[in-house]
Amino acid sequence: MAEPVIDVRDAGIRFRRNRGGRRSFKDLFAGRNRRARPGEFWALRNVSVTVNAGEAIGVVGRNGQGKSTLLKLVAGVMLPDEGRVAVHKGVAPLIEITGGFVNDLTVRENVYLTAGLHGMTRRTIDERFDEIIDFAELGEVIDTPYKHLSSGMKVRLAFSVISRLDEPILLVDEVLAVGDKAFRDKCYARIDELLAGGRTLFFVSHNERDLKRFCTRGLYLDKGALALDASITEVLERYNADYGTPR
Ligand SMILES: Nc1ncnc2c1ncn2[C@@H]1O[C@H](COP(=O)(O)OP(=O)(O)OP(=O)(O)O)[C@@H](O)[C@H]1O
Numbered sequence: 242m243a244e245p246v247i248d249v250r251d252a253g254i255r256f257r258r259n260r261g262g263r264r265s266f267k268d269l270f271a272g273r274n275r276r277a278r279p280g281e282f283w284a285l286r287n288v289s290v291t292v293n294a295g296e297a298i299g300v301v302g303r304n305g306q307g308k309s310t311l312l313k314l315v316a317g318v319m320l321p322d323e324g325r326v327a328v329h330k331g332v333a334p335l336i337e338i339t340g341g342f343v344n345d346l347t348v349r350e351n352v353y354l355t356a357g358l359h360g361m362t363r364r365t366i367d368e369r370f371d372e373i374i375d376f377a378e379l380g381e382v383i384d385t386p387y388k389h390l391s392s393g394m395k396v397r398l399a400f401s402v403i404s405r406l407d408e409p410i411l412l413v414d415e416v417l418a419v420g421d422k423a424f425r426d427k428c429y430a431r432i433d434e435l436l437a438g439g440r441t442l443f444f445v446s447h448n449e450r451d452l453k454r455f456c457t458r459g460l461y462l463d464k465g466a467l468a469l470d471a472s473i474t475e476v477l478e479r480y481n482a483d484y485g486t487p488r
Pocket residue numbers: 256257258284302303304305306307308309310311
């Protein structure tokens with residue numbers, strides 16, 4: 242029996258285009274009206290998706306079409322303005338380089354903090370710590386503040402910690418593109434292992450080969466709407482037909 246782990250129903254989220262995008266005090270009492278106010282736009286609207294445990298989903302679309310926003314809704318770091326997003330299992334989000342890591346804490350402290358926030362006990366972290374550091378190849382900077390790592394090193398740390406969490410749902414945005422090739426290959430081998438172990442994957446990428454490697458199902462976002470939810474092959478065909486071959 243298929244077991245739904247994510248249920249997105251008619252979800253919509255709107256943003257402001259201009260800076261200082263705070264809504265006014267008066268807006269707080271105006272209710273969540275369904276029309277975007279001046280300067281606002283719907284980054285996603287009328288999106289409905291049900292995901293079953295163990296599915297590997299590739300999210301495609303041109304820049305700025307709402308892919309990262311969809312992942313943030315699933316991660317629970319953003320809330321929809323319309324509709325609902327129900328996530329029934331824990332999420333390991335690899336969605337922003339800086340996500341969750343604290344600049345002034347060391348690499349070691351950040352590993353404990355992030356894994357701890359995802360419910361891992363101190364003892365389990367102790368057990369996995371060396372392996373996390375070895376995978377990230379960051380043995381020499383364990384006691385260095387996070388802010389002094391290069392962007393590639395930050396990605397290594399994030400991937401290594403997040404992929405060692407026990408959360409059943411893994412969200413991977415394009416962060417991996419920053420890593421060098423050898424590291425990327427290692428990450429991909431780990432994602433293979435996680436999928437074989439039954440994890441559910443949301444994968445945002447502009448790389449057709451990677452999408453085909455991991456994903457069976459695709460979501461094509463275009464102009465803030467879900468243009469197609471089908472097999473990854475069909476989704477890539479449609480996307481290519483609309484906009485040419487992705488990089
Ligand atoms: N916090 C925010 N405030 C205002 N606008 C935002 C915010 N986050 C995203 N946007 C806007 O929402 C739209 C969708 O952004 P999103 O990052 O989801 O696109 P994407 O499909 O992931 O793009 P890319 O392929 O470039 O990563 C864009 O127009 C973006 O500028």
